[in-house]
Structure formats: C-alpha cells, structure tokens
Amino acid sequence: MPMRNSHSSNAAVRRLRLARKCALLCALAFSLAIPAAAEEERPNFLFIIFDDMSWNTAGAYGCEWVKTPNLDRVAREGVKFEHAFTSNPKCSPCRASILTGRNSWQLEELSVHNSIFPKKWAVFPDLLEEVGYEIGLTGKGWGPGDHTGQGWTRNPAGPSFDERKSEPPAAAIGKNDYAGNFEAFLSQRKDEEKPFSFWMGFQEPHRAYELHSGVRLGKNLDEIVVPPYFPDVQAVRSDLADYAIEVEWADQHIGRALDLLEKNGELDNTLIVITSDHGMPFPFVKGQIKEDGFRLPFVARWGKAIQPGRVVRDFVNVRDIAPTFLELAGVAKHPQITGSSLVPLLLSEDSGWITGDRKVMLVGKERHDLGRPNHWGYPVRAIRTPEFLYIHNYHPERWPACDPETNFGNCDDSPTKEFIKLLGGYYFDVSFGHRPADELYQLANDPHGVRNLANDPAFAGIITRLREDMLAALRAEGDPRALGEGAIFDTYEYVKRSAKDYGAWVAGRDEALSAEAERLFQEKRAKRRPPKAPPR
Numbered sequence: 001m002p003m004r005n006s007h008s009s010n011a012a013v014r015r016l017r018l019a020r021k022c023a024l025l026c027a028l029a030f031s032l033a034i035p036a037a038a039e040e041e042r043p044n045f046l047f048i049i050f051d052d053m054s055w056n057t058a059g060a061y062g063c064e065w066v067k068t069p070n071l072d073r074v075a076r077e078g079v080k081f082e083h084a085f086t087s088n089p090k091c092s093p094c095r096a097s098i099l100t101g102r103n104s105w106q107l108e109e110l111s112v113h114n115s116i117f118p119k120k121w122a123v124f125p126d127l128l129e130e131v132g133y134e135i136g137l138t139g140k141g142w143g144p145g146d147h148t149g150q151g152w153t154r155n156p157a158g159p160s161f162d163e164r165k166s167e168p169p170a171a172a173i174g175k176n177d178y179a180g181n182f183e184a185f186l187s188q189r190k191d192e193e194k195p196f197s198f199w200m201g202f203q204e205p206h207r208a209y210e211l212h213s214g215v216r217l218g219k220n221l222d223e224i225v226v227p228p229y230f231p232d233v234q235a236v237r238s239d240l241a242d243y244a245i246e247v248e249w250a251d252q253h254i255g256r257a258l259d260l261l262e263k264n265g266e267l268d269n270t271l272i273v274i275t276s277d278h279g280m281p282f283p284f285v286k287g288q289i290k291e292d293g294f295r296l297p298f299v300a301r302w303g304k305a306i307q308p309g310r311v312v313r314d315f316v317n318v319r320d321i322a323p324t325f326l327e328l329a330g331v332a333k334h335p336q337i338t339g340s341s342l343v344p345l346l347l348s349e350d351s352g353w354i355t356g357d358r359k360v361m362l363v364g365k366e367r368h369d370l371g372r373p374n375h376w377g378y379p380v381r382a383i384r385t386p387e388f389l390y391i392h393n394y395h396p397e398r399w400p401a402c403d404p405e406t407n408f409g410n411c412d413d414s415p416t417k418e419f420i421k422l423l424g425g426y427y428f429d430v431s432f433g434h435r436p437a438d439e440l441y442q443l444a445n446d447p448h449g450v451r452n453l454a455n456d457p458a459f460a461g462i463i464t465r466l467r468e469d470m471l472a473a474l475r476a477e478g479d480p481r482a483l484g485e486g487a488i489f490d491t492y493e494y495v496k497r498s499a500k501d502y503g504a505w506v507a508g509r510d511e512a513l514s515a516e517a518e519r520l521f522q523e524k525r526a527k528r529r530p531p532k533a534p535p536r
Contacts (some may be wrong), residue, residue: 004056017279043302044270044327045128045197046182048254048260049098050142051091051206052286053247053276055297063237065223066244070255071274071299078272079310085361086318089278089286089293090276090368094318095142098277099156100124101322104477105364105381109492112377113368114144115492122334124322126160128197131331134189136161140201146495157199161185170213170242172250174203179398181254186264196327199268200257202260205246207281207412214241216246227292229284229426229450230416243280271326271346275299281412281429283420287368289380289391289402291441292450302438310351315384316342316480328515338477357388360516363483366489370501371402371409376490378402378410379481383470389449390466393438394486401432406505408432416528438463465498 004474054304058068060075086094088104088111096110097103100121109115141157154160164180164371178200185198219241226240254274261267279285279293286293288493298316300306321337326333327341330421333473348354361384367377378401379394395401403407420427430450440463441449453459474482480489 007289018324022457024419030212034438043304043461044194044195044266045328046257046270046272046366047198047199047321047325048202048257048272049140050202050247050250050274050276050297051204052278053250053297054279054285054292055295056282057244058294058297059507060398061297063171063225065219065240066247068247068251068333070251070258071297073258073300074254074272075276077303077308078299078306079312079314081298081345082200082311083298083315083361084275084296084298084317085315086278086294086296086364088365090365091140091363092143092145092276095157095196096121097317097319098321099142101319101334101339103317103338103359103362103364103477103479103483106338111366111489112492112494114494114496115338116150116495117142117145117147117152117156118252119295121156122336123156123528124200124325125156125371127334128184130235130327131329132194133193133329134194134196135198136182136185136196137199137201138162138178140184141178141199142205144496157201158197165426166248168440169217170210170249171247172208173246176200176203176263177354177382178250178253179335182257183194183260186260187278195329197405200253202250202253204250205243205280207361209239209242209246209414211242211415212238214238214243214245217245219244219268228448229427229430230282231419231423233419235419236416239282244281255285262352271300271302271325272296273300275318275321277318282414283401283411283417286412287410289363289365289382291384291389291443291447295318300342302346306346307349312345312348312351314355315361316343316345316358347454360469360473362477364474364479366481366493367492368401369402369410370494371406372398373403373502374490375494375502378417379486379489381474381479381481383466383473384465384481385446387442388466389439389441389443390463390470392467392470393435393437393439394481396437399432400435403502404432406412406502438467440445440466445459 022134057063057066060080061119087097088094090113092113092236093104094112096107100123104111109118129135135158136163137155137158141155147156161184162176164177164184165175166177182198182200215238221237221241224237226236230236261270275298276296284290318340320342321339324334324340327343345354348396364381366379378398380391382389383390401411420431437455438454440453440459442453471482480486492512
C-alpha cells in the first residue's frame, strides 16, 4: 500500500484547506444549534494509549531496540510531537486529565492514584456521545480506582468491548484482543453514518513480565541502550528486553487497527492519536517527576487534514486531547476544561515551533501508591522550559519512592529494582534516595536529568525566576499546594489497600515481633532444666 507521504504536496494542501473549511463549518453549525453538515465531515477518533511506555522507546523517537513500525507509520503519515507531557506521571491521575481536560492539581480526588471518580466531572466520551458519536473502549480506560460507587454505569472512558481474546507470545501479557474488540465495536454500530470515538487502552507494557521473555523471543541484549540512571548489567538489559516485547505486541494491534480502518474506508477520516500515560515501569521513571517519567510519545494521523511527515516542537499536554476532539466534533469548549485545543497545531503546514505560547509546561504529583506513615504522599511541582527542568520537592525529608520498610512501594517490583537495591551507591541514590528541596537540570547537556545544578551559584538566578514563574502559574490555576492548602491532598480517599500500605507493614511487623518473642520464650523454656528432687 502506498504511503501518505508519497502524495503530491499540492494535493495535500488542497485536502488541508478543505478540512479546515469543514471543521470551521461544523463548529459554526453546532454553536448556532442548527443542523450540522453531513456526519462524514466530522472525523472519527481512535485514541490509543500505552500503559507505562517511555517516549524514547519508539522508533519514531530514534529507538532502534524496540520495534514499533505501526506507531512509526502514524508519525510518518501524520505529525510527531517532540514535547508531549502528562501533568502527573501515574496511571489514574494522568487518565483523569485526559478525560476531563484539566491538570491533575485541578481535579481534587482525581489528583491522587487509586481514587474515586466523582460523577460531577464531565468526560469527553460522554460529551461526544451527546452529539451523536458512538463510543467504545477496550482494555484499560480510567483506573485504577473506583468509579462504580459514584454514579457511573460504565468506565468514564466508555462502554467496554473486551470479549475477544488472543494468544500473546509471553505468559505475562494479557489476552485482550484489542484490535479484534475494535472490530467488534465497529461491527455492532447501529448507524454506520454516525462518527465514532474509540479508546484502545493497552495494558502493556505494564508489569509484571515473563522473566527473560525478551531473550526467548529473539531480543539481542547487546543492542539495548541502557539509560544513564541504570547500571549497565545483564540483568537490567534483560529486563529492558522483556519490556520491549510487550511494547511490540501492543504495536501489532495498532497495525491491525489501521488495516481495519483502511478496509472499511474510514482511515483518512479518522483522527488517530497514540500516546502513553507516563514512562516505563522502572526505577527513576514511572511515578517520578523526572524527564523520562512525565514526557510521552505523542503522534497523530488524520489523512484528510494533517500534512504528513511533520514534527512539532511546541509543548503539548494530555489535557489538550479532550478540547481537541470536542472542537473537531463541533462541540463548544466545556467550561471545566483548562487544556487548549491542538487543532491549530494539527492543521498547520509547518514543522518546528508553530506558536509562540507553548514553551512552558507544569508538572506535579501528590500521593501515588501507599507506603509512608499516615498515607502521606510525596508532593512535587515542576516547571519545564525548552532549556531547563526545575523541580521543587515539598517534603525532602520523605522517601520519594515510599519508605524502605514498604519496599519503595511507588516503584514497581522488577529485576532492575532488586539489582539497584543490592548494588547501593549512586544508582540507589538517584532512584530511591532522599532528594533536595530544589532540583535543576539543563536538558540540552543532560537530557535525562541526572546532574542537579541547584547548588551551583551560577544558576541561582535561574532557579529563582523559574520558581516564581511556576508558583504564579499554579496559583492562577487554583492549585491548593501553591496556595498553602496542600494538606487537602492527603485527605482524599485511597480505595485500594495492599501490602504497600504502611499500616499493613506495621501490623505485619508487630505480628512478626510477637511471634518471634513467643518463639524465643518457648525455646528458653524448653532449655530450662527441671529442678532436682530434694534429698531424702
């Protein structure tokens, strides 16, 4: 099949202009509450999200040891965003931002991991359904957390289509046939003239992994590039190989979905967006305010409107997805949404920096997995500019990945984690050790953010300026942490208890100490000699 980028530039420009006119007419029709143009003028939406995939482990972003030909095709035939971010690098807070169009700290309970999802928040799938879109979900939507007790009759990401199963190549990969379930959704549509919006939520490459599955399935450990925050040893390379085959399995479903759309004649009228919720499930990355933790892959294809082969450097955030879909569907921007539509970036003919107002990004976190006394979180706020990443840790006395007693519970268990714990030293410190209140990284010279410049007097003025800019922006967004009311975040309900819970660890410790005391008592008693009988 010929690629989109083989089409002539003149034809692409004509399609681009036509799409712009259609989008504007559609938006005008809806805003005036008059019948919109034909349904086919509103694009379909296929939103594809990996679970725990790092931005720099896709071929489109220069990675050679993880093979993602189908994601790469979407980038090649559409647009690749170089600077895409989540406002909170953990599953449920990020997904809440996607659905609601708001930053994490603007979402009350939804700012914490494993929370409830109050019904008061509008979500873009529901808003699209209200204007005639058919919606569906397969795999992971919003979660983990509890939405069922809040008035939801389905996942906030949409009604689930999960019946079809597949046979994955490794034991730890789930059996969901994502592409098959997308086909099931398309086949059950009541009116094929209506546009659709479908959420394909991979559960890969979330842990756990089948140990050494990467090597078993042909990965060459010598080809794997180990980031500088990990020790370059065989155990880590093998763990990264296991991660890679899970990404590659999910990518195959992208290819099948593209083929299905093409077969149905709907490929070019479907806006396809592919991203992740945060970085890979390894120490230093997932759940951490680090460059590789909150930076995301983000590519989009819309054959009728996006000029292929473009690369955009403007900063974008997952909260921008909802207003983008709603604008293209002709829906007025919901008053709750604080993100900005990506339509101007999608329809531009240019690459590089497109606008002058997308060069700053705010990031933060509160409580993720449990593992500290009183269920405390590890509050952080950060500001990212083209050159610098400034981070402020509000409680540097706390362990950033949770306490040692609970096995650093905000870091998924893995061979890499265990090796770093045993190794100690530098690699332990960067992943699990205490962090200073302020961190500053100059990303041009330190792209992974491992050399903290906060104590260098030469950068004192930059830190002051970035801190002031960050706090001003957060206050403008109503962030309780920046307004001196951050304690509210630790009061929000955490709906899932686990062995990571500090209270569970304390109870287990007390039980173990009691059992040990009893054992020692009985041992001592058994050794005690009976008294001798008195002489007659």
